[in-house]
Amino acid sequence: MTAAQLPPVAPEVTATLVEGLSPRLRKRLDASVTKLGSRPTHREGDTVTIAVDDETELRLHAPGGVVATADAITCGCLLAPACVHRAAAACAAPAAALTQELADRPTRAVPGHASATDPSPAPESASTPEVASPAQRAASDALWSAGAAVLEAGVDGAGAVTQSALLRAAHTARLRHLPRAAGAALSVVTLLRAARAGDPSYRTADLVTALAELLGTAHRVGTASGADLAAVIGRARRPYSPDGSLRLYGLFTEPVVTDSGHGGVRTWVAASDGRLCTVGDVAPGGVGRALGVADRAVRLGDSALTHRELGRAGLAVSGATVSPDGRLGAGKGVKAVTARGAAWTEVPLAALWETPPSEQAARALRSTSRYGDPERGGSDLLFLDVELLGAVRESGGICLLALCEGGVSVRLTAADEDPALAHRDNLMLLATAPGTRLRVIGRLVPAPHPRLILLACSHPTGEGTVDLGLDRLRRADLPDPAAPAHPAPPRPGGPGAHSPLHLLERRVEQTVPAGRAALGMLGDVSAETRRIRRAGLPTAAGLLTALCASAAQRDRDPFGRLRPADTDDFAIHWLSAARYTAAVAESLCAAAWEPTQEGSAAEPAVADR
Template sequence: MNAAQLPPVAPEVTATLVEDLSPRLRKRLDAAVTKLGARPTHRDGDTVTIAVDDETELRLHAPGGTVATVDAITCGCLLAPACVHRAAAACAAPTADPAPDEERDPDAETAADPADQLTAEPPGPAAESASGPVPGPAAESTPDSPPGAASPSERAAADALWSAGAAVLEAGVDGAGAVTQSVLLRAAHTARLRNLPRPAGAALSVVTLLRAARSGDPSYRTADLVTALAELLGTAHRVGAAAGAELAAVRGRARRPYSPEGSLRLYGLFTEPVVTDSGHGGVRTWVAAPDGRLCTVGDVAPGGAGRALGVADRAVRLGDSALTHRELGRAGLAVSGATVSPDGRLGAGKGVKAVTARGAAWTEPPLAALWETPPSEQAARALRSTSRYADTGGGGSDLLFLEVELLGAVREPDGVCLLALCGGGVPVRLAVADDDPALAHRDNLMLLATAPGTRLRIIGRLVPAPHPRLTLLACSHPAGEGTVDLGLDRLRRADLPDPAAPVHLAPAQPGDWGADSPLHLLERRIDQTVPAGRAALGMLGDVTAEAARLRRAGLPTAAGLLTTLCASAARRDRDHFGRLLPADTDGFATNWLTAARYSAAVAESLCAAAWEPRR
């Protein structure tokens, strides 16, 4: 059994089942989750059955695809309902998205897309500077609520999120088992009820990533958990200090409103598969208006990568169009009565009418204009969209449209990516958008690595890094005819200029792999906290030499943050009798968050500079 075979379970259900366990059974919960994961499962309609042993079965009833109540998980063992099996099943299953992420038109017929569930809107301008001190939990703010400030219940919910996130940092992945995760789930559920969907979504992301890390999921990346934890702690502490528009941005939105746009003429760009950690799958098709504005049409629901491949050939649910998603990515639409969300999603209410129209090649107007903006300007726009310190831009603003010459494969610590040269002689790394073997991303990228010298138009999503980096989503066909959706279409060797060529390793480029900046010395310590916790970081030894190197490179703030972070990790005070006092988890979390936010801000600056043309 794996988590994808189980229906998603609502956060409050998992939290309640774990809270109801006796202290003795809580100690056995992680072992029970592992043991249950090795047992066979069977699905019959809305019910999934797990064979606990040869005589005992456990059932999860999920009407509508989600286990929404505690009573929907039943066990046939003698200790039920007070057994450990029910809680273990809930902890092994994916966490359900509490609500659709977008607010559809009243008569909308398309399924909600949970791919960005509860990520809501990024914050407005940060209340604190990246290099300045980050306050502790929101409870430290005044208990009175001035106009436009958070209510006491919101601050209490934020406190609970902060404490749960700090506990994860204290324990690390290795110590953040099912009980720690259930505390996060309870805090997330409470925060959502208190109108804090954005920090609640961050907490759910942390739980999902913790489970992926502890299960050995090959798609897990420590950097993802670092980002999620920084988002959780950052939004939790800002609830008490923010007011007005900033507080609204910190709260986020559980649903995305749609506004009327009248008539739109749209041109298809490409279609990308969407596979989420919660077991959802589908596609998102990108289209462009004549003025260059990007919009999307999506279809995502429970089903994983298999559903993503199937939905690509289903008709788009928009008006009277009979186009499939693959076809729309290369054709056009004329839409009347259109409605669009702030992030560019097209609504599909009954009042929306859409008919098939002629598309445009990437080299023809109006699409050709997307490739005419200099790469550095495109990267700056994408950074404004992806930064945690800036308001969100328009839909699709994290996409880059580049003309490149392929150089070949380049090896990295996490695998192999494709190196290419874009405008101004800037070397850019093209990484795989999704490593799921059912999708075509990896195979296509490795095939393109056998064709150095090939010139292509590409579409990729910016990855903030000290070097130019994109996840590759689509490209013009190497043979010169049409386009390739790199997650869905599979290139063949016959499509390449030299079908027999082996994978070509590209030569190292000047400034390769962020070698010009020692910021990684701070980033490494930030990352090392997550797998093993505060205590492990405190035992990693003296960092005086690393701090001196940062100062020599003109990064004195980074040096100070590194020294403070490691010192707080190692610090354990004693009482008058020499007994160790409890660790200052809040203080360490504050230092870690300050370092993580500073590191992210500097990395964004380095990323913007890396995209400038080479002289």
């Protein structure tokens, strides 16, 4: 049995079942979750049955696809309903989103809480108060405490009981109208479960970002006011605003596959003024559905275009509704008919490639900052004219090196490694054609060197475009393989290539898997802090010293016994270090995209903001 085979369980249901266990059963809960994961399951309609043993069955009833009440989980053992099996099943199942709307995020991302095909614009909520209410501050305090407990224990110690406390705090935050903080808590729980289950797609950096978002948002609820408070609170549903009539031109279509088992596509289009919009179709089904949906009709007005066709054609839309991040609504009042598209070299699409790469990178960083306002909108896409240089081997695999305007070397990577998608095969084939000039579209990867996830490109023959996740190139499409090759540099360049910021980043990430104890046993870190200071990062050196000192700080009572650790103090120091490293990393990323003749002078300007 895997988590994907079980229906999502509402956070409050999991928390209620875990809280109802006796202390003895709570100690056995993690082992029971692991044991239950090896048992066979059977689905019939809205009910999933798990064979606990040869004589006992556990049932999860999920009308509408979600287990919404504790009574919907029943067990046939003698100790039911006070048995550990019900709570173990809830902890093994995915946590249901706090709203019923479907996510539509980039490939392999943690699902969000809204759909690009919302049937109607979300109603505007009441005006946000100047300061948070006492109930909201209490809910944010509970989220802070639960997040600090995760940081204290680390992945290894954050079992089902710790996760249930976080789910309870998330449910309370949702009831107190704090959707952004509640969503961050659910993301932490999802990533914790992936880490403990050994999910190959799990990355420690993702959990660091989610945990810092949770702690930072919870901390700001009590101090923010006015517009800042509105950003911290967030929105339970994505708002769609009327946008009148739009003339849209297709750019490309990308497959979307999420870790929760959802699959589909997202088609990018541009308005006449250069604004980017998306039309998506994502639902349960994984990579198989992503490949199939590409050839289905777009759910927008009366258009009969498929997603693949829209990526190369156009639409005339009346009564359009658009969310802040550019997603087109598909309400009843929206009318759309097929229109002529435009080549990437024609107006208005050609203008997207005229902006210098450094300006595009800075814009993408502003709109997709790790801890920025999720409602700010914007796109992380870059539009570049490049010359392919060849393949470069990295610790994580092979990427494609290219040269763009200003002499900047860019590393192009595949959006998804799944062999059912064409990303990896197309990238490897393009790597065999150095000297080829292409017009490409990619997603910015924040890194101390220029890096891009390759999504679409002009066809090597100059005829049309290629959706690199869906269309497969052939060797016959490439120019003469005897074309002159350019030597690929062995290491990425850029202002941040040799920055010692990784010394602080490593300690921030080291805390997440093993908890506070991992830093408390480090001892003297003066050698690392001296190296950081010599690089012109005194703030980073101070943060590292304070973080390690806070981790090792344990007071004793008059009898020599250790007092309980101050989790709040350590969480504050860890959060400060995490937010600082993210801000400096984004600055270094922006500087790395500057033309090479300016690159050497860029580092001092961004070294220690």
